[in-house]
Amino acid sequence: MVRAPCCEKMGLKKGPWTPEEDQILINYIDLHGHGNWRALPKLAGLLRCGKSCRLRWTNYLRPDIKRGNFTGEEEETIINLHAMLGNRWSAIAARLPGRTDNEIKNVWHTHLKKRIKHTQPIVNPSKFNKIQEEPPVNFPIQARSDATESSSDVSSLTTGIKVESQDMFCHMDDDFWSEVLSIDNSDVVSDFSTVGVSQELQYYLSPAMEAGSNMHDNMEFWYNLFSRSGELPDLLPNF
DNA sequence: AAGACATACAACCGCGTGTCG
DNA sequence: GCGACACGCGGTTGTATGTCT
Numbered sequence A: 001m002v003r004a005p006c007c008e009k010m011g012l013k014k015g016p017w018t019p020e021e022d023q024i025l026i027n028y029i030d031l032h033g034h035g036n037w038r039a040l041p042k043l044a045g046l047l048r049c050g051k052s053c054r055l056r057w058t059n060y061l062r063p064d065i066k067r068g069n070f071t072g073e074e075e076e077t078i079i080n081l082h083a084m085l086g087n088r089w090s091a092i093a094a095r096l097p098g099r100t101d102n103e104i105k106n107v108w109h110t111h112l113k114k115r116i117k118h119t120q121p122i123v124n125p126s127k128f129n130k131i132q133e134e135p136p137v138n139f140p141i142q143a144r145s146d147a148t149e150s151s152s153d154v155s156s157l158t159t160g161i162k163v164e165s166q167d168m169f170c171h172m173d174d175d176f177w178s179e180v181l182s183i184d185n186s187d188v189v190s191d192f193s194t195v196g197v198s199q200e201l202q203y204y205l206s207p208a209m210e211a212g213s214n215m216h217d218n219m220e221f222w223y224n225l226f227s228r229s230g231e232l233p234d235l236l237p238n239f
Numbered sequence B: 001a002a003g004a005c006a007t008a009c010a011a012c013c014g015c016g017t018g019t020c021g
Numbered sequence C: 001g002c003g004a005c006a007c008g009c010g011g012t013t014g015t016a017t018g019t020c021t
Helices: A019-032 A040-044 A050-061 A072-085 A089-093 A101-116 A147-157 A159-169 A174-181 A199-211 A215-229
Strands: none
Touching: A019 A040, A019 A050, A040 A050, A050 A101, A072 A089, A072 A101, A089 A101
């Protein structure tokens, strides 16, 4: 595949945007929408590449961008989501309305990384940086009727993952953990379908599948989450 | 006051992935 | 199935600003 020439070679401008350029971009998108980013600068009369325009819009000019310092709650949310998702900045940004992945990444590298250096992380994020956003389409297990109330205590886990945790934990009934325990902890996970693991369990264990880690590593992740939530299931083995 | 250094953040780069013909 | 293209993502860099000596 041949890569398109970079902006400079095409005689396009690089570097910081001027207020005039910002206004041109805003006006154009207000009138026409962004459409094709590659075609936009020419149509709008900007000497920028489409990539630069898209970045400027999504990271700075978009009307729903929240400017200003991060609140303590937002920072806590980032720390917790990072523990679960790793460096998946866009996934973290999706849970923080008005904040961009770039902004969150910057805050992480300049403030938060230093702050959590003093505290031991509960899991190695790199192992679990592939956690999926949504359950499989035909996800078979329904939430228990009492699940919402019981898992609401998971809020102690931290505010950032409270809602997500409720969604995750409500699927984990006794049958779920029985199935977990039926798998040999020493198994190196590459393809769960070959050992007859159900679809919902494959979903939860997918980070380990992709990272090539073993069952022990993966269940340790869940164990730590449950330990902190105070909702450790009886069936979950102690690691 | 001024130079050196540190920090914050905007912007860029390259790669992976999805889509379409 | 394949190639071309567009887009999004994460890592990295560049520069403006702040702080220290």
